[in-house]
Amino acid sequence: MALRRRAARAARSAREPGGTVLRVLQPLELPAGPAVLEARRDLLALLDGDAAYLPLPAGDDAETQRLSHALALGEPIDDDAALVVSTSGTTGTPKGAVHTAASLRASATATADVLGGPGSWLLALPPHHIAGLQVMLRSLAAGHDPVVLDLAAGFDPSALPGLVAAMPGDRRYTSLVPTQLRKALDVPAAVAALGRLDAVLVGGAATPPALLARALDAGLPIVRTYGMSETAGGCVYDGVPLPGATVRIDGSGGAEPGRVVLGGATLARGYRNMPEHPAFAEPGWFRTDDLGVLDDGVLRIVGRADESITTGGLTVVPQVVETVLGEMPGVADCAVLGVPDERLGEKVIAVIVPVAGARRPGLDDVREFVSDRLDRYAAPRAVFTVGELPLRGPGKVNRRALRERFA
Numbered sequence: 001m002a003l004r005r006r007a008a009r010a011a012r013s014a015r016e017p018g019g020t021v022l023r024v025l026q027p028l029e030l031p032a033g034p035a036v037l038e039a040r041r042d043l044l045a046l047l048d049g050d051a052a053y054l055p056l057p058a059g060d061d062a063e064t065q066r067l068s069h070a071l072a073l074g075e076p077i078d079d080d081a082a083l084v085v086s087t088s089g090t091t092g093t094p095k096g097a098v099h100t101a102a103s104l105r106a107s108a109t110a111t112a113d114v115l116g117g118p119g120s121w122l123l124a125l126p127p128h129h130i131a132g133l134q135v136m137l138r139s140l141a142a143g144h145d146p147v148v149l150d151l152a153a154g155f156d157p158s159a160l161p162g163l164v165a166a167m168p169g170d171r172r173y174t175s176l177v178p179t180q181l182r183k184a185l186d187v188p189a190a191v192a193a194l195g196r197l198d199a200v201l202v203g204g205a206a207t208p209p210a211l212l213a214r215a216l217d218a219g220l221p222i223v224r225t226y227g228m229s230e231t232a233g234g235c236v237y238d239g240v241p242l243p244g245a246t247v248r249i250d251g252s253g254g255a256e257p258g259r260v261v262l263g264g265a266t267l268a269r270g271y272r273n274m275p276e277h278p279a280f281a282e283p284g285w286f287r288t289d290d291l292g293v294l295d296d297g298v299l300r301i302v303g304r305a306d307e308s309i310t311t312g313g314l315t316v317v318p319q320v321v322e323t324v325l326g327e328m329p330g331v332a333d334c335a336v337l338g339v340p341d342e343r344l345g346e347k348v349i350a351v352i353v354p355v356a357g358a359r360r361p362g363l364d365d366v367r368e369f370v371s372d373r374l375d376r377y378a379a380p381r382a383v384f385t386v387g388e389l390p391l392r393g394p395g396k397v398n399r400r401a402l403r404e405r406f407a
């Protein structure tokens with residue numbers, strides 16, 4: 001059912017006597033267990049699907065706007081578990097990040113503090129994704145129903161003006177992934193609408209510098225966020241940790257990129273049913289798969305440890321090459337990956353989405369463009385063009401699918 005119709009129904013059910021309900025947000029076959037959300041009935045009406053509603057015993061907070069105990073279809077998770085966020089992870093092993101009421105509250109509070117106060121939120125991301133979930137929670141925490149963009153037929157920026165106009169409250173926010181921002185920038189009325197918001201959070205994937213520059217030039221209040229399900233969404237805004245969040249770089253020699261390790265009150269307690277998982281081995285810290293550098297306390301993400309390419313014995317971080325290619329005329333979007341190569345072990349290839357109507361950049365164009373911007377060994381050795389990049393989640397390129405296609 002279209003989200004718009006659900007929204008209309010939600011508005012109706014909001015007038016019914018409330019009561020809280022539990023809601024399973026994720027399919028049950030995940031070994032990590034389902035994510036369960038308790039929220040007001042009017043919100044849950046937006047999240048229609050096949051899952052069952054389980055009535056919650058009414059407590060002190062019967063018409064609550066907070067999260068509380070989660071049950072997996074009657075199976076208790078843990079005493080202090082509030083929400084299990086299912087995360088596929090890049091490695092493909094599904095995991096459930098166990099959040100407590102404290103970690104979720106810490107995230108909501110820190111976000112509101114940094115953005116200038118609680119406000120209403122426009123939901124433009126799937127509600128089972130941590131960023132979409134956070135949009136709903138922050139909006140509900142501020143006492144506002146989130147305004148919902150219908151994603152049934154994909155992200156349509158022309159819906160933004162009407163939805164932004166319908167947003168209550170004196171502070172108004174939204175969260176987008178970079179691909180959505182790119183689409184919105186092509187629609188002047190959408191740019192004007194986003195420009196009326198107090199912040200547009202962009203995250204989930206690296207925002208190419210050229211895209212960021214276009215958005216800032218258009219006057220959009222962009223905040224680049226960095227975080228993941230394990231940190232209850234963004235815990236670093238524009239490179240600066242939120243109040244209470246901490247960032248450490250491990251295994252880095254000075255300016256060299258090292259492993260990003262995150263700490264602070266927004267951290268999940270661990271992965272469900274995986275007490276030995278190495279990412280949570282050090283109490284109070286979460287070891288990410290990201291590589292980054294800290295310049296004067298400002299975090300810059302360089303790429304992912306598990307996606308780096310070894311070519312001729314040298315390491316290439318795909319995101320570094322993507323950032324350079326993203327500045328190339330005629331390139332709307334791109335992904336860089338390693339494919340098996342007899343001589344080099346792996347070779348660097350680029351998959352490019354050309355700008356509509358522009359000449360398709362070829363291998364010679366690419367090699368010339370990168371020649372004074374990248375080390376020789378990092379230059380792509382093959383270039384493919386596609387209409388759009390396959391995604392494995394909002395904003396995240398499915399490199400595995402590309403590797404299978406172009407290897």
Ligand SMILES: O=C(O)CCC(=O)c1ccccc1C(=O)O
Pocket residue numbers: 130131134175176177201202203204205225226227228229232233234235
């Ligand atoms: O992709 C992830 O794992 C987290 C991304 C994320 O939290 C996010 C993504 C887009 C916009 C806003 C946010 C956010 O920090 O809430």
